[in-house]
């Protein structure tokens with residue numbers, strides 16, 4: 001029987017590449033999204049991957065959304081916590097709402113999705129959770145106290161949950177992408193982005209597929225001894 005995966009934020013950017021990479025492994029993929037229904041419909045038509053709408057920052061919505069996926073595709077074996085937003089700004093200008101929304105979605109989403117799926121994985125004796133952190137959670141970033149804190153939190157969450165899952169065959173790992181060629185990075189003001197790219201030893205932005213490749217490895221059967229780890233994929237920008 002095919003394994004079943006949920007990729008949050010799975011219809012665009014890095015998430016889309018992850019959904020496709022898992023599909024290529026023969027995994028039944030549910031791509032979660034929160035926003036544009038028309039874009040999600042086009043994604044599903046283009047890829048043949050079903051899309052499911054809910055807000056990962058909403059605890060009850062995650063429980064209900066994962067139940068709907070399980071009802072449709074079968075019990076969830078793999079969760080990729082990829083959904084994330086930015087609300088960049090220096091602390092002096094950052095509102096409480098900008099802080100809270102990033103924590104609620106980026107970090108809260110990981111908790112909500114794990115609550116909805118971890119017990120089932122544990123009971124069935126196999127599972128994979130891959131959390132998408134960030135270079136900015138490892139190194140910090142000017143103008144991102146909210147995002148850096150949430151992403152750093154994801155790295156701690158990963159190491160703690162990995163310890164709880166280990167004896168049940170459930171691995172929990174993180175990937176820390178650097179600057180990847182997506183809409184999120186395209187929103188960084190061009191002069192700022194130019195300076196950032198100049199500091200990437202490989203000399204370019206990463207591609208979403210280069211993150212998806214790491215996720216695919218961590219989800220494979222052969223990665224069962226890898227847990228609690230963080231795989232940095234950042235063109236050498238930060239060596240942790």
Ligand code: CAA
Pocket residue numbers: 086088089090133134135136141142143144147177178179180184185188189192
């Ligand atoms: N280090 C030190 N000083 C910096 C700095 C930095 N990295 N960046 C900006 N500054 C300084 C500027 O030189 C400027 O100083 P002066 O006033 O003395 O000239 C001051 O800070 C204000 O800079 P801005 O004009 O840029 O201020 P702003 O309020 O218009 O914008 C900002 C601030 C929103 C933080 C903007 O600089 C920005 O968007 N920075 C990029 C943040 C970033 O990298 N986000 C990543 C998004 S992608 C992502 O998050 C994905 C992932 O996981 C990697």
